[in-house]
Amino acid sequence: MRQVLDAYVHAEPVMGTVVSLSVHDVASGTDVRVAIEAACRRLHQLDALLTLWDPTSPMSRVRAGQLALDEAPEELATVLALCREATAISGGWFDPWAMPGGVDPTGLAKGWVLEQAVASLRNHGVRAAMVNGGGDVALLGTPRGDDSWRIGIQHPWRRDTLAAVLEARAAVATSGSYERGAHLINPFSGQPAVGVASATVVGTSLAMADALATGLAVGGDAALDVVRRLEGYEGYLIGADGTETSTPGIDFV
Amino acid sequence: MRHRAALAASTAAGFAAILALHAGAGPSTAVVAPTGSTSTTTQGAQPPSGTTRSAVGSSEQYGYGVLSVKVTVRGSRITDVSVSTLQTAESYSQSIAQQVIPILRNEVLAAQSTAVNGISGATYTTQAYLQSLQSALDALRA
Amino acid sequence: MATVATRTGRRPVRPPDRKTTTSRPAPAPRPWVLRTVTVALGVGFGATLALGVTAESWSQLHAAGGVAMFLGSMTGLAGTYLALVMVLLVSRVPVVERVLGQDRLVQAHRRLAPWPLSLIAAHVVLLTIGYAQAAHTGAWHEAGVLVGTFPDMLTATIGFALMMAIGLVSIRAIRQRIRRERWWAFHLCMYLALALSFAHVIALGPSFVNHPLTQLLWGALWLATAGSVLAYRIGLPVARTLRHRLHVVEVRHESADVVSIVLKGRRLDRLSVSGGQFFEWRFLAPGMWWQAHPFSISAVPRPPYLRLTVRGIGDFSSALRHLAPGTKVAIEGPYGTFTRHAQSRTKAVLIAGGIGVTAVRSLLEDLPRNSDPVVVLRASDADGLVLSEEVTELTRQRKGRVHELVGPRSMVSLDGLMDLVPDLMQRDVFIAGSASFVHRVVAVASRLGVADSALHFEVYEL
Numbered sequence: 084m085r086q087v088l089d090a091y092v093h094a095e096p097v098m099g100t101v102v103s104l105s106v107h108d109v110a111s112g113t114d115v116r117v118a119i120e121a122a123c124r125r126l127h128q129l130d131a132l133l134t135l136w137d138p139t140s141p142m143s144r145v146r147a148g149q150l151a152l153d154e155a156p157e158e159l160a161t162v163l164a165l166c167r168e169a170t171a172i173s174g175g176w177f178d179p180w181a182m183p184g185g186v187d188p189t190g191l192a193k194g195w196v197l198e199q200a201v202a203s204l205r206n207h208g209v210r211a212a213m214v215n216g217g218g219d220v221a222l223l224g225t226p227r228g229d230d231s232w233r234i235g236i237q238h239p240w241r242r243d244t245l246a247a248v249l250e251a252r253a254a255v256a257t258s259g260s261y262e263r264g265a266h267l268i269n270p271f272s273g274q275p276a277v278g279v280a281s282a283t284v285v286g287t288s289l290a291m292a293d294a295l296a297t298g299l300a301v302g303g304d305a306a307l308d309v310v311r312r313l314e315g316y317e318g319y320l321i322g323a324d325g326t327e328t329s330t331p332g333i334d335f336v
Numbered sequence: 337m338r339h340r341a342a343l344a345a346s347t348a349a350g351f352a353a354i355l356a357l358h359a360g361a362g363p364s365t366a367v368v369a370p371t372g373s374t375s376t377t378t379q380g381a382q383p384p385s386g387t388t389r390s391a392v393g394s395s396e397q398y399g400y401g402v403l404s405v406k407v408t409v410r411g412s413r414i415t416d417v418s419v420s421t422l423q424t425a426e427s428y429s430q431s432i433a434q435q436v437i438p439i440l441r442n443e444v445l446a447a448q449s450t451a452v453n454g455i456s457g458a459t460y461t462t463q464a465y466l467q468s469l470q471s472a473l474d475a476l477r478a
Numbered sequence: 479m480a481t482v483a484t485r486t487g488r489r490p491v492r493p494p495d496r497k498t499t500t501s502r503p504a505p506a507p508r509p510w511v512l513r514t515v516t517v518a519l520g521v522g523f524g525a526t527l528a529l530g531v532t533a534e535s536w537s538q539l540h541a542a543g544g545v546a547m548f549l550g551s552m553t554g555l556a557g558t559y560l561a562l563v564m565v566l567l568v569s570r571v572p573v574v575e576r577v578l579g580q581d582r583l584v585q586a587h588r589r590l591a592p593w594p595l596s597l598i599a600a601h602v603v604l605l606t607i608g609y610a611q612a613a614h615t616g617a618w619h620e621a622g623v624l625v626g627t628f629p630d631m632l633t634a635t636i637g638f639a640l641m642m643a644i645g646l647v648s649i650r651a652i653r654q655r656i657r658r659e660r661w662w663a664f665h666l667c668m669y670l671a672l673a674l675s676f677a678h679v680i681a682l683g684p685s686f687v688n689h690p691l692t693q694l695l696w697g698a699l700w701l702a703t704a705g706s707v708l709a710y711r712i713g714l715p716v717a718r719t720l721r722h723r724l725h726v727v728e729v730r731h732e733s734a735d736v737v738s739i740v741l742k743g744r745r746l747d748r749l750s751v752s753g754g755q756f757f758e759w760r761f762l763a764p765g766m767w768w769q770a771h772p773f774s775i776s777a778v779p780r781p782p783y784l785r786l787t788v789r790g791i792g793d794f795s796s797a798l799r800h801l802a803p804g805t806k807v808a809i810e811g812p813y814g815t816f817t818r819h820a821q822s823r824t825k826a827v828l829i830a831g832g833i834g835v836t837a838v839r840s841l842l843e844d845l846p847r848n849s850d851p852v853v854v855l856r857a858s859d860a861d862g863l864v865l866s867e868e869v870t871e872l873t874r875q876r877k878g879r880v881h882e883l884v885g886p887r888s889m890v891s892l893d894g895l896m897d898l899v900p901d902l903m904q905r906d907v908f909i910a911g912s913a914s915f916v917h918r919v920v921a922v923a924s925r926l927g928v929a930d931s932a933l934h935f936e937v938y939e940l
Contacts, residue, residue: 218457226453237457257456283456339516346520354528
């Protein structure tokens with residue numbers, strides 16, 4: 084049997100974190116380096132459009148009212164449209180418009196950008212890859228010899244353990260308040276959300292999973308109920324007291 | 337005084353020598369800055385399936401001490417995970433070092449038929465463990 | 479072979495020409511040693527500091543307690559390195575001692591002392607604060623946690639307390655109030671303090687954990703220091719003592735409070751010592767065996783005999799007057815740079831204050847014939863001019879001159895040194911005596927324009 088690469092790995096600092104791209108399988112004739120470079124270019128390009136850290140970025144200016152949405156690059160409209168959809172399907176637990184200071188699509192945008200990177204890889208001949216943007220994972224294909232990917236979920240406060248290992252085929256997003264404390268705002272009360280240490284959503288789209296995980300971290304069990312009723316998405320919660328709850332469709336390994 | 341000059345010069349030389357040695361040595365202790373365009377590329381090799389390799393993830397301050405995770409891989413299978421740097425700041429962290437590592441090892445090892453492909457966790461720019469294990473895995477993947 | 483006078487009478491001892499002796503002078507000091515040692519110590523220090531810096535990262539610095547922890551690491555590394563240097567300074571490595579002299583090494587040891595002590599104290603405080611900040615608790619609580627649960631920290635804390643106590647007791651004001659032997663015994667416990675602290679560095683220091691090469695090098699540094707102490711402070715003196723088996727054969731009263739002690743030993747032809755040097759003598763008699771005191775030899779050894787001359791001032795020196803013949807003697811040394819090797823010019827003037835004449839007397843023997851030495855003997859009364867006949871004879875043999883300045887200080891001053899020694903600027907100036915005497919003469923000589931490189935002195939601690 085022909086020996087193949089285990090994976091070609093590249094780490095790219097972007098979006099305020101490090102995105103790890105690992106390519107596991109390619110169509111013959113594909114130059115992996117070219118594919119990775121293209122994906123990284125796309126990451127930087129989209130980051131420049133959407134980042135709120137830079138007050139001159141298109142998204143910052145739209146948020147501040149300095150730029151009209153229909154004059155901005157079309158990616159912004161796409162993202163904001165997805166945000167509206169996510170607000171609806173999450174039952175309001177994810178609401179970028181409830182953030183102080185203006186619309187904050189961060190909870191969804193990162194996942195969406197990573198999905199675009201995966202799309203870029205696919206367009207360049209990659210058949211199986213994992214793009215991990217600081218904890219949000221977008222998947223393409225399957226690793227060799229398996230029918231799904233195994234993703235470990237970091238334990239929220241026991242830093243050198245995994246709380247669980249899940250099987251996933253498309254997207255895994257985790258949100259939590261354990262790192263920065265109370266940075267998640269409960270859209271219904273306007274107060275910082277506490278009670279959930281870590282919320283993970285597995286689903287078909289990373290953009291949606293990202294948004295739902297953010298909502299789950301805020302809403303806890305109530306939001307988990309919403310996720311349970313959603314087609315194609317499963318959720319897993321770790322409470323601040325250590326109790327774990329999940330929707331029935333999660334595939335724990 | 338001549339001796340003072342000699343002392344100062346030799347101290348500077350010793351300092352510089354160690355810095356140079358350190359820079360030239362393993363990439364495993366490099367800390368990747370969140371902004372900037374440095375990229376670390378690990379070229380895929382073709383390891384024979386029986387090779388055992390270890391990689392140490394970048395050391396990270398996680399609030400209770402410094403943590404760096406060492407992952408040993410045989411072929412493409414994780415055979416051991418251990419905490420390799422220990423500068424713990426509290427008995428709690430100490431007990432982590434003593435209790436949790438077996439749990440981690442068992443969890444990860446038991447949870448695989450071949451390997452955990454990736455880690456998902458809440459994002460923070462210098463997410464200690466995430467960077468660590470992920471970067472360790474990335475280093476081994478090559 | 480010199481005949482030794484009996485106790486009942488005084489007969490002048492005619493010191494024979496050096497050529498008939500078979501004892502060897504001490505090896506010449508090698509000046510490059512100092513430079514090499516300085517560079518080596520500097521490189522080591524720089525490397526140690528770099529170890530601390532390279533173990534740090536920006537993310538660690540930014541985290542809670544990060545800065546305090548970093549500074550705590552750096553002070554610990556620097557302080558420990560300097561503590562090892564302290565030990566090396568007084569480990570009496572021969573090749574270094576020959577160049578610097580035991581006196582200057584001890585002086586350097588004393589002057590360096592505040593640095594490692596305060597750095598290590600800062601290390602303890604900073605790390606406690608840093609860990610407390612990281613764990614979000616109070617510093618006192620954290621201190622308890624550190625000592626109680628971290629590996630090797632209990633022993634390190636004991637070592638630290640011991641080290642601070644020893645440092646405190648060594649402050650001059652306190653040291654002078656304690657009996658010398660008691661202070662000395664306590665001071666030696668510093669070895670224990672250091673040994674107790676070794677392990678916690680390897681177990682906890684970020685530069686060392688999971689860095690086997692660094693651990694090895696650090697351990698090698700400690701081993702080398704310990705080996706130095708074992709070899710040169712203990713091993714070499716024990717070997718020499720056993721080889722030469724010195725014992726008292728005669729105690730001769732030179733004056734009311736001065737005695738010469740003549741020792742006999744084996745293989746003294748193998749003992750390399752120069753005129754002007756001293757040993758630390760340990761007389762193995764009841765009440766005396768646990769103290770070692772420095773006295774200069776008062777004559778170059780003429781195998782099988784060796785002589786020292788002592789003025790009885792404290793309890794110990796007074797007890798020497800009653801030494802029984804046959805008493806065994808253990809030696810450490812020879813030490814001292816007050817020798818012919820220190821000369822930078824062809825001629826010399828030797829100035830002795832009181833009992834300082836002993837070093838001058840033995841140094842004189844090492845000066846070649848026709849070297850025209852000028853010898854100045856200063857004593858407060860005629861009784862204080864011990865060994866003057868020998869000095870006169872030796873000087874005459876070398877075509878030199880002796881000046882005896884006798885009288886109370888108010889009447890005799892050394893300001894007229896130029897009159898006594900018109901060609902002072904062309905001579906090496908050797909000064910031996912009490913600290914105040916040496917200080918005064920050095921001041922006079924410097925004022926007259928004598929270069930620092932021509933000044934050599936031996937301070938007698940009385």
